[in-house]
Amino acid sequence: MMFLSSILIFLIIDTVSSRSCGFHNHAELHYRKHHRVITNESKPFLHFTYEDKNEDGPSHWPSYCNSGHLQSPIAYDSVHPIHASHQHPLKLIGAYKTLPKEVHVINSGHGETFSFVYEDNAVPQITGGPLHDDIYNFASFHFHYPCEHRALKYKNRCNLELHFVHYNSKYVTLENAIDKPDGLAVIGLLFEETEWGHPLRSLPFLNMLHHVYEPDSDYTETKHVFSYADALGFWAVPKVVSYKGSLTTPGCAESVTWIVVDHLFLISEHDMNKFYKVRDHEGLRIKRNNRPIQPINGRKIHIYNDL
Numbered sequence: 220m221m222f223l224s225s226i227l228i229f230l231i232i233d234t235v236s237s238r239s240c241g242f243h244n245h246a247e248l249h250y251r252k253h254h255r256v257i258t259n260e261s262k263p264f265l266h267f268t269y270e271d272k273n274e275d276g277p278s279h280w281p282s283y284c285n286s287g288h289l290q291s292p293i294a295y296d297s298v299h300p301i302h303a304s305h306q307h308p309l310k311l312i313g314a315y316k317t318l319p320k321e322v323h324v325i326n327s328g329h330g331e332t333f334s335f336v337y338e339d340n341a342v343p344q345i346t347g348g349p350l351h352d353d354i355y356n357f358a359s360f361h362f363h364y365p366c367e368h369r370a371l372k373y374k375n376r377c378n379l380e381l382h383f384v385h386y387n388s389k390y391v392t393l394e395n396a397i398d399k400p401d402g403l404a405v406i407g408l409l410f411e412e413t414e415w416g417h418p419l420r421s422l423p424f425l426n427m428l429h430h431v432y433e434p435d436s437d438y439t440e441t442k443h444v445f446s447y448a449d450a451l452g453f454w455a456v457p458k459v460v461s462y463k464g465s466l467t468t469p470g471c472a473e474s475v476t477w478i479v480v481d482h483l484f485l486i487s488e489h490d491m492n493k494f495y496k497v498r499d500h501e502g503l504r505i506k507r508n509n510r511p512i513q514p515i516n517g518r519k520i521h522i523y524n525d526l
Contacts, residue, residue: 267329267469269508277511282470289473290513291464292367295520300460303521309348309456309478314341315357315447316454322440324424326431328500329468330508333424334359335447343447345385345404348523349461349476355385355404357447358393363509364494366409367467368479379410379486379494380509383451402474403466406459408452409479410486418485423449428493434500457482458524467510481522 267275278285319335335343335357343357361384366377383406386396396402423445430438448454458481465473497505 269510271511280469280471283465283473284469284471287465287471287473288516289463289465289518290471291467291475291477292369292510292512293462293464293515293518294369294371294512295460295462295479296370296372298515298520300520300522303349303461303523307347307351309345309350309459309523311343311345311448311451311454311456312354313344313356315343315451317341317343318444318446320441320444322424322427322444323437324427324431324440325437326434326497328434330362330505331428331431331494331497332359332361333427333450344388345406345478348456348459349478349521350404353401354388356388358384358386360384360450362494363467364491364505365507365509367509368407368409368477369512370409370481373409373411373483376411376483377409378412378491381408381410382406383408383447397466397474398472399474400463401476402472404476404478406451407477407479409483411483412488412491413485414488418487420452420484421449422452422486422490425490425493428497432496432498434498434502452484456480456523458522461521461523462518464518 267280270276271278273279283290314337317337319337321336323334323336325332344354345357346352346354361382363380363382364378365375366380368380369377384393385404385406386393387399387402387404390396390399390402393403426443427438427440430436459478460481461476461478463473464475464477465471466475495504495506499505
């Protein structure tokens with residue numbers, strides 16, 4: 220918050236800001252209650268920024284964010300990786316090809332989060348690979364731009380990162396799983412912006428973004444729905460790197476098995492500009508919502524190349 224020369228002006232702005240924050244809490248928590256959407260944010264820490272010059276920027280984030288040793292994101296090819304066993308490949312199971320009854324999207328003020336509602340409690344799932352025999356249920360997917368995870372070989376070409384959040388089914392709900400060491404699994408996809416025409420891959424969620432340009436807005440699609448596999452972009456899992464890490468927003472719970480697809484997908488400049496129209500709680504377009512790279516702290520990076 221800017222320093223103001225008048226105490227009276229400060230009090231007026233502070234009052235308006237408090238009301239706005241109250242509305243944000245109500246809108247966000249109401250939507251989560253009724254749709255069980257989960258973003259990459261923990262409920263007690265809804266107010267933060269990505270600008271370190273602010274008092275609520277990354278270096279001031281609470282909880283594990285500045286005290287943990289398994290923090291994310293990382294530069295995953297900055298250490299020598301370990302090639303993992305091919306005996307238990309990572310695979311997609313459950314309703315990953317099934318069209319949901321509804322697709323929901325919400326703008327939390329930090330970015331967009333999509334979730335699905337299925338008939339008969341169906342759910343897409345992942346298992347195998349670094350998850351071993353545990354089965355993780357899909358919860359939602361969201362975006363960070365530029366990318367959070369870095370690969371030195373890609374230099375600065377990574378413009379967008381897509382996160383598919385899953386929770387360990389043995390904990391029944393995401394809320395129960397979020398603070399467990401094996402509670403979450405997140406698939407990360409990396410995208411490079413291109414100005415040369417349109418990539419071959421379709422991104423079905425793009426047509427819904429214009430409904431949530433304003434903060435705290437949400438939208439439900441019931442006609443032009445798409446599956447988990449449609450959003451993910453492939454039905455068989457390619458080469459991935461995996462490591463033990465954390466959520467990348469407050470409170471940075473160290474409960475995530477990260478599964479980052481080691482490939483740069485393409486997104487057109489036109490489509491990338493749709494993300495830049497989404498606004499935060501100050502009414503500004505979100506140009507950056509990525510957390511800085513965190514120390515590896517001796518963690519092992521595993522490669523799974525089963526296909």
